[in-house]
Amino acid sequence: MIELYINGTKYMIDVDPMTPLLWVIREQVGLTGTKFGCGIAQCGACTVHVNGKSVRSCITPVKAAVGNNVTTIEGITSADGEPHPIQKAWLTEQVPQCGYCQSGQMMTAVELLNQISSPTDSDIDTAMSGVICRCGTYGRIRKGIKTAALAMRSNAEVPDDG
Amino acid sequence: MAKWSRRAFITAGVIASGAVVFGVAIRRGNPVDKVVSLAVGDDETLINVWLKIATDNSITVIVPHAEMGQGVHTTLAMMLADELDADWDTVQMLEAPAHEEYANYALKRGYSTGDIEFPAFLVDSVNGYFLNAAKESGTQITGGSTSVRYTGELAMRVAGASTKAVLLQAAADKWNVNRDSLRAEKSYIVHDASGRRARFADFSVEAANLSQPPAPVLKSHDQFTIMGTSVPRIDIPAKIDGSAKYGIDVVLPDMKYAAIKAAPVFGSKVADIDETSVQEMPGIHRIVNLDSAVAIVADGYWQAQQAMEQLDVKWTLSGNESIEQSDIAQQLAGALDAANANDAFEVDLEAGDVKGAFDAASKVVNAEYRVPYLAHATMEPMNCTAWIHEGRCELWLGTQNPLGFTLRIGKAIGMNPADVILHNQYLGGGFGRRSVSDFAEQAARIAVDVPYPVKLIWSREEDIRHDHYRQASISRFSAAVNAAGQPTAWQNQFVNKRVPAEAPHIPYAIDNQLIQFTNSGVHVPWGFWRSVDHSLHTFFTESFIDELAVAAGSDPLEFRRELLVDKPGFMSVLERVAEESEWGTPLPENCGRGIAICRCFGTTVAQVVEVEIDNGTIRVKRVVCVVDASFTIHPDGMRAQMESGIIYGLTAALYGDISIHQGAVMQSNFHDYQILRMSDAPKIETHIINGGGRFGGAGEAGTPAIAPALTNAIFNASGLRIRELPIKHVDFSQQGPEMQGVT
Numbered sequence: 035m036i037e038l039y040i041n042g043t044k045y046m047i048d049v050d051p052m053t054p055l056l057w058v059i060r061e062q063v064g065l066t067g068t069k070f071g072c073g074i075a076q077c078g079a080c081t082v083h084v085n086g087k088s089v090r091s092c093i094t095p096v097k098a099a100v101g102n103n104v105t106t107i108e109g110i111t112s113a114d115g116e117p118h119p120i121q122k123a124w125l126t127e128q129v130p131q132c133g134y135c136q137s138g139q140m141m142t143a144v145e146l147l148n149q150i151s152s153p154t155d156s157d158i159d160t161a162m163s164g165v166i167c168r169c170g171t172y173g174r175i176r177k178g179i180k181t182a183a184l185a186m187r188s189n190a191e192v193p194d195d196g
Numbered sequence: 197m198a199k200w201s202r203r204a205f206i207t208a209g210v211i212a213s214g215a216v217v218f219g220v221a222i223r224r225g226n227p228v229d230k231v232v233s234l235a236v237g238d239d240e241t242l243i244n245v246w247l248k249i250a251t252d253n254s255i256t257v258i259v260p261h262a263e264m265g266q267g268v269h270t271t272l273a274m275m276l277a278d279e280l281d282a283d284w285d286t287v288q289m290l291e292a293p294a295h296e297e298y299a300n301y302a303l304k305r306g307y308s309t310g311d312i313e314f315p316a317f318l319v320d321s322v323n324g325y326f327l328n329a330a331k332e333s334g335t336q337i338t339g340g341s342t343s344v345r346y347t348g349e350l351a352m353r354v355a356g357a358s359t360k361a362v363l364l365q366a367a368a369d370k371w372n373v374n375r376d377s378l379r380a381e382k383s384y385i386v387h388d389a390s391g392r393r394a395r396f397a398d399f400s401v402e403a404a405n406l407s408q409p410p411a412p413v414l415k416s417h418d419q420f421t422i423m424g425t426s427v428p429r430i431d432i433p434a435k436i437d438g439s440a441k442y443g444i445d446v447v448l449p450d451m452k453y454a455a456i457k458a459a460p461v462f463g464s465k466v467a468d469i470d471e472t473s474v475q476e477m478p479g480i481h482r483i484v485n486l487d488s489a490v491a492i493v494a495d496g497y498w499q500a501q502q503a504m505e506q507l508d509v510k511w512t513l514s515g516n517e518s519i520e521q522s523d524i525a526q527q528l529a530g531a532l533d534a535a536n537a538n539d540a541f542e543v544d545l546e547a548g549d550v551k552g553a554f555d556a557a558s559k560v561v562n563a564e565y566r567v568p569y570l571a572h573a574t575m576e577p578m579n580c581t582a583w584i585h586e587g588r589c590e591l592w593l594g595t596q597n598p599l600g601f602t603l604r605i606g607k608a609i610g611m612n613p614a615d616v617i618l619h620n621q622y623l624g625g626g627f628g629r630r631s632v633s634d635f636a637e638q639a640a641r642i643a644v645d646v647p648y649p650v651k652l653i654w655s656r657e658e659d660i661r662h663d664h665y666r667q668a669s670i671s672r673f674s675a676a677v678n679a680a681g682q683p684t685a686w687q688n689q690f691v692n693k694r695v696p697a698e699a700p701h702i703p704y705a706i707d708n709q710l711i712q713f714t715n716s717g718v719h720v721p722w723g724f725w726r727s728v729d730h731s732l733h734t735f736f737t738e739s740f741i742d743e744l745a746v747a748a749g750s751d752p753l754e755f756r757r758e759l760l761v762d763k764p765g766f767m768s769v770l771e772r773v774a775e776e777s778e779w780g781t782p783l784p785e786n787c788g789r790g791i792a793i794c795r796c797f798g799t800t801v802a803q804v805v806e807v808e809i810d811n812g813t814i815r816v817k818r819v820v821c822v823v824d825a826s827f828t829i830h831p832d833g834m835r836a837q838m839e840s841g842i843i844y845g846l847t848a849a850l851y852g853d854i855s856i857h858q859g860a861v862m863q864s865n866f867h868d869y870q871i872l873r874m875s876d877a878p879k880i881e882t883h884i885i886n887g888g889g890r891f892g893g894a895g896e897a898g899t900p901a902i903a904p905a906l907t908n909a910i911f912n913a914s915g916l917r918i919r920e921l922p923i924k925h926v927d928f929s930q931q932g933p934e935m936q937g938v939t
Contacts, residue, residue, distance in 0.1 A: 067438015131265030170843025
């Protein structure tokens with residue numbers, strides 16, 4: 035049995051430890067927001083976070099995730115149901131078309147904004163060029179990241195009135 | 197529970213005048229009851245086949261097209277809701293079940309009545325179903341940019357207007373007032389004289405029993421309240437939290453997974469499967485011989501895929517094993533040579549006196565262009581979940597042609613198509629690929645062998661190597677030019693004519709034209725690829741017209757303007773793109789501008805590309821796009837489709853190349869079938885013109901012009917004329933300026 039923590043929930047999974055994390059998340063855990071695109075870490079559709087860092091779950095053996103916190107697209111909404119600023123920005127900018135790559139786009143963008151609060155175009159290019167979109171939503175992704183960055187900075191500046 | 201006594205069915209057929217006919221009544225016991233049971237819940241009234249009104253006054257629009265990212269669920273719902281004067285905030289959308297009553301009536305009637313605007317290329321899709329009588333035709337296609345142009349115009353708007361008419365009539369009867377004293381507003385009926393207001397839902401049962409008017413008056417463009425606005429897309433909320441269900445996401449009880457390997461060489465079959473090669477591997481349930489492919493069913497997809505890599509399969513020889521890409525290129529060129537030598541071309545278009553014009557020419561310009569095979573590479577690889585139980589075959593997948601698939605699958609497994617139940621999901625990209633049912637037929641055939649549901653997933657490698665490809669082609673041109681540099685004759689010879697028929701034709705005022713083709717069969721499967729033949733012919737014709745401008749010493753935009761002066765639809769787009777792109781203003785060193793224009797699927801698009809060539813590296817910096825679809829229903833959706841079409845076309849122009857080695861496709865995944873990425877994506881500015889007339893399409897019109905606009909820009913920057921795609925094969929550091937083709 036393999037013990038996994040995904041989006042804060044513990045799962046006990048009986049699976050070959052070499053099975054890619056992607057298929058465990060999709061088939062054993064049943065979270066289908068993380069997508070299969072290429073199987074060789076070329077497209078980024080399968081991007082999830084392991085301890086906050088983006089990994090390509092299609093080539094990451096599940097054993098590598100043991101003892102670590104895995105976050106998927108289903109886990110970026112806050113505990114009280116508030117969408118992540120990236121999700122809100124994706125809605126504002128009407129980013130997705132077919133939408134299939136967008137989980138990977140958003141997970142990659144969340145990591146970028148966690149590292150750089152005001153990313154430049156060049157930062158965005160560097161961070162996002164590993165994730166392919168066949169519908170050509172790149173311009174809107176760029177806008178969405180900037181919109182989310184602005185919202186996150188504004189939120190950070192709001193004094194805690196608690 | 198709302199009882200329904202009689203339902204009026206719309207069969208939005210076009211009669212000779214272009215008006216629309218309504219009214220095939222259906223009752224319980226009627227074969228089309230199935231539609232009612234599929235579409236209507238207990239507290240709803242089905243007013244006609246396209247909409248229902250619930251007791252809470254919410255309205256559900258039933259859309260017979262697949263959502264593959266083009267926003268069609270939103271756009272079609274808007275068209276109906278606007279004519280109905282519905283409250284958009286309470287409008288919901290339901291994708292129509294795969295049923296013949298939901299087939300694209302408008303398309304069928306458009307064809308059978310010889311509607312000249314009907315996209316002829318759909319005729320030979322799905323094995324010619326269109327050619328059969330309406331009931332057998334099995335068309336529910338999302339493709340050819342037809343959704344808005346046909347379903348929207350001939351069904352959605354008519355259904356909305358007609359429903360409004362019967363709701364008004366029902367209210368007039370109930371309130372005992374003149375119908376003309378009533379109006380509809382945001383899902384309410386209003387009687388201004390008395391101030392009385394009541395919800396649509398209060399009249400829906402009575403309205404459903406009234407005969408719906410055959411030719412309701414539709415709104416003029418200036419009366420639209422919902423159309424022409426950028427309402428938030430219906431499908432987006434589910435696409436930002438992982439909850440949107442694509443075919444690949446379907447989960448069923450006791451479901452197992454299948455991996456597949458098809459014969460690498462097109463035309464080969466399974467000769468032998470050595471099952472012992474995987475018998476020790478865990479989780480394997482079954483190996484299925486599908487004649488031209490082998491599938492392995494396992495507990496998990498990764499287990500199935502691992503086993504597939506180990507499975508020892510021998511394939512029959514098809515005779516195609518020695519074919520190389522260079523052989524195909526030689527064959528296509530040879531076909532042109534032979535047709536020329538033997539005077540064996542078929543004539544596509546002939547006008548004026550071409551020979552006379554060449555005899556009188558002061559200069560002749562020649563050029564030859566080539567394009568490669570292209571794969572679709574949808575982000576979601578082909579997949580389908582199939583389950584055969586209780587005498588039925590249920591399928592879950594994303595398809596651009598649900599009804600056509602049920603017919604093909606019924607045939608593949610020997611089942612009545614009425615017993616094939618298809619559950620269409622979101623499509624993770626379509627671009628034409630998901631109009632071919634090969635993968636769904638495979639899933640159904642695997643399901644025949646097992647008692648549980650099985651989800652077949654193609655690997656990316658299978659997806660790239662077993663696509664139905666945009667054709668490779670060659671096109672040769674000669675133009676006669678007079679002393680003033682004006683073209684007097686246009687001669688074009690190309691190989692393999694597909695569809696749409698008008699793709700090779702030019703808008704330019706050249707009096708003498710001869711466009712010819714010859715066909716030469718290849719073993720590589722052909723398929724609809726975004727904009728179909730426009731994707732090649734626009735590159736050919738818009739490159740050559742640019743070469744003629746250069747030969748005349750003219751500015752390429754000015755040269756086009758002079759030849760389009762009598763075509764206001766083109767002129768307005770051309771003028772606007774000149775203005776928005778600041779055409780003619782100076783650019784930095786090593787930069788260039790190029791233009792191309794194209795009319796396809798009822799929409800005119802011009803694009804100006806700004807490119808920079810820096811140390812042999814190309815950077816596409818900016819694309820200015822002007823689009824006239826007569827009227828744009830959803831401006832933000834139109835911009836999104838232009839951005840999408842441009843990136844799709846740029847990917848193809850820069851990188852796209854499927855090539856054949858030993859009879860099989862060489863490329864296999866995104867490392868060798870490269871896709872444009874964020875860092876290479878240009879800034880795109882889209883400007884919309886509402887030029888009036890019949891609505892044009894959005895999904896394909898953005899793609900064709902971008903390749904020639906880019907190569908024309910590269911010429912402008914460097915003097916290098918690119919006549920063969922993709923551009924990645926051009927070595928910019930080695931080649932100097934050239935002016936080939938001018939004699």
